[in-house]
């Protein structure tokens with residue numbers, strides 16, 4: 001029975017992560033998830049991707065981009081782009097749901113995981129790199145504006161020891177390691193596919209029970225190229241990646257190829273027009289025949305989205321709480337023809353060949369000397385309001401923060417256009433991201449629309465410079 005007051009929630013702050021969100025959403029549909037599917041997006045997401053997301057998700061909710069701009073801690077994590085993951089905290093504002101399960105956009109659901117809703121806040125699985133911390137890619141939470149406020153307060157008071165959401169959430173829910181074993185999700189609900197962390201004998205023993213695979217780390221499934229004829233990703237150094245990792249990557253691409261790409265075909269022309277500041281281009285020869293590629297091992301991950309309609313977006317803000325609820329930007333009833341149907345039963349039997357060799361000994365711990373010690377610092381969260389589409393921060397919020405924004409994100413600067421390029425041929429599909437500077441014409445239009453880049457090219461100092469040059 002569908003449950004309308006509970007939801008699976010994910011986040012995508014740009015068109016690239018949207019590709020992951022689409023595969024995740026489709027994988028939940030394939031596994032007959034009985035809860036609502038919600039994706040949080042930020043203004044940077046193009047109109048085309050919003051339209052496509054609304055074919056898979058019940059709700060596409062626009063929220064403000066939050067960025068820690070905490071480059072010291074992020075440098076320590078070696079992932080400068082992850083400051084934007086603080087946007088995840090907005091999931092607590094989804095108060096029309098009584099309970100939710102958050103899943104990173106780089107996760108893939110292999111089995112029905114509705115039983116996670118029997119758990120309570122805050123439940124998560126251990127992080128493979130430091131199991132006394134939880135990994136924040138999969139967690140059970142209860143939306144509450146109060147918790148949301150406390151989390152932001154915690155960030156402002158104590159900072160995040162990794163500059164991103166996982167450090168913040170671990171220090172906020174600090175009793176997780178010891179208080180209640182019920183709040184420890186089994187590792188199979190957040191199985192890292194990264195070879196760097198794999199305990200191979202355990203993988204061989206338990207890998208077939210995987211329920212959610214998480215492509216954590218800098219290399220994502222969409223960073224690979226895929227051969228639709230063989231149904232497998234192109235390996236840079238063939239034979240080096242562990243077989244189980246390839247199986248998961250192939251499964252991701254199989255869903256992308258069979259269930260996500262066809263959605264691009266059915267979008268009317270209008271959303272294909274560039275949204276403010278952002279476009280999505282399809283440079284393609286022809287979509288390879290959806291039925292020509294052999295199915296990846298495990299269930300052929302193609303089935304029609306559930307037919308239940310979009311979520312009733314009716315729950316009111318809790319009494320006395322500020323109405324900082326996000327905006328629902330797109331709700332289109334799901335189309336039952338969105339994808340071909342397929343087997344949805346059971347978890348896949350992921351290959352765990354007996355011949356797996358143990359991982360080599362890990363390298364010694366890196367010396368800490370010379371690295372800025374993160375310590376405890378307060379965090380100034382830079383928030384880009386959702387109503388300032390593509391325009392960066394408002395003058396008011398800039399003054400409030402009293403420091404220039406630091407461009408530590410992978411998101412484009414306000415004057416840039418982010419393009420996701422889907423290149424397709426019979427034997428290769430690839431997803432690439434490129435940032436293109438706006439043409440003078442586009443820049444003028446943005447200026448006229450009031451999207452002024454006060455901190456960048458339109459800053460007073462830059463204009464002064466131009467004037468000086470002109471007057472010389």
Ligand SMILES: O=c1ccn([C@@H]2O[C@H](COP(=O)(O)OP(=O)(O)O[C@H]3O[C@H](CO)[C@@H](O)[C@H](O)[C@H]3O)[C@@H](O)[C@H]2O)c(=O)[nH]1
Nearest residue numbers: 011012013017082085104105106136137164165166216217
């Ligand atoms: O530019 C970005 C970057 C991230 N995300 C979202 O944030 C999530 C986390 O980022 P990801 O690249 O998946 O991080 P991980 O490689 O999984 O790294 C770890 O560290 C992150 C920062 O603490 C945590 O958010 C993750 O859950 C944790 O697994 C993504 O899945 C997306 O949902 C975006 O929408 N846009």
Ligand SMILES: [Mn+2]
Nearest residue numbers: 104106137216
């Ligand atoms: Mn992740």
